[in-house]
Amino acid sequence: MATIYYFPIRGRAEPAKLVLASQGVSFKLETVDMQQIKNLSRFKFGQAPGYSDDEIPMLTQSNAILRHLGRKYNLYGSNRKDQAAIDEAIDAVEDLQLKYLGLIYGAKLADDAKATYWSTHGDPKNKTSRNGGAHLGFLAALVASGSKGHIAAGSFTIADVAVFNILDNHLQIFQKEITDTYPELITFHEKISAMPAIKAYFGSEDRVAQNNANGLG
Numbered sequence: 001m002a003t004i005y006y007f008p009i010r011g012r013a014e015p016a017k018l019v020l021a022s023q024g025v026s027f028k029l030e031t032v033d034m035q036q037i038k039n040l041s042r043f044k045f046g047q048a049p050g051y052s053d054d055e056i057p058m059l060t061q062s063n064a065i066l067r068h069l070g071r072k073y074n075l076y077g078s079n080r081k082d083q084a085a086i087d088e089a090i091d092a093v094e095d096l097q098l099k100y101l102g103l104i105y106g107a108k109l110a111d112d113a114k115a116t117y118w119s120t121h122g123d124p125k126n127k128t129s130r131n132g133g134a135h136l137g138f139l140a141a142l143v144a145s146g147s148k149g150h151i152a153a154g155s156f157t158i159a160d161v162a163v164f165n166i167l168d169n170h171l172q173i174f175q176k177e178i179t180d181t182y183p184e185l186i187t188f189h190e191k192i193s194a195m196p197a198i199k200a201y202f203g204s205e206d207r208v209a210q211n212n213a214n215g216l217g
């Protein structure tokens, strides 16, 4: 059975859970202890999440897990052009994810840090400023340039999952700002949330309530 080894939060395990849920694949969450994993060689980099299934005894690195699931469940495009576009989107999401984690864990979501974050990574007027390639405007453009409401390949792929998840995290903090600024992102979020399997997952116990380990965001 697909097993995710992680803390009882959404965090970096959530994209994998979303993919499995979207395919109707049941999974088990084995909660881990931070100190314990430091001494377990199967957590190759001393970090979680980890993932295992019938093919892979243990895989770490959340984006490697996401890509493995994409290949396993045919959610990774069917030609190199689409696959490249999917990779591009996942890597762009990672750039924004690192900024987001800085806001949550580094700045502890302080009001002034939130304002600076929105100005740098959300406000359209700073899309062309130095923002480390991390800006919600880029995601909005990505969504708008996709086809059939999907980021790549004109169908549901792991790129949709990556973009959905980072957007979902940002909506916890910047709901009003995003709604007022990027209606295309709201439409995309609503579309993915309305997929029957995703909707069922959100209503299930598998969707843990806490987003980040420090309870913020």
Ligand SMILES: N[C@@H](CCC(=O)N[C@@H](CS)C(=O)NCC(=O)O)C(=O)O
Residues within 6 Å of the ligand: 011, 012, 034, 046, 047, 048, 049, 060, 061, 062, 063
């Ligand atoms: N690049 C890794 C980062 C994983 C990561 O930062 N995991 C955190 C929890 S979300 C962790 O295990 N931290 C403990 C540590 O770094 O010592 C991934 O994407 O999986």
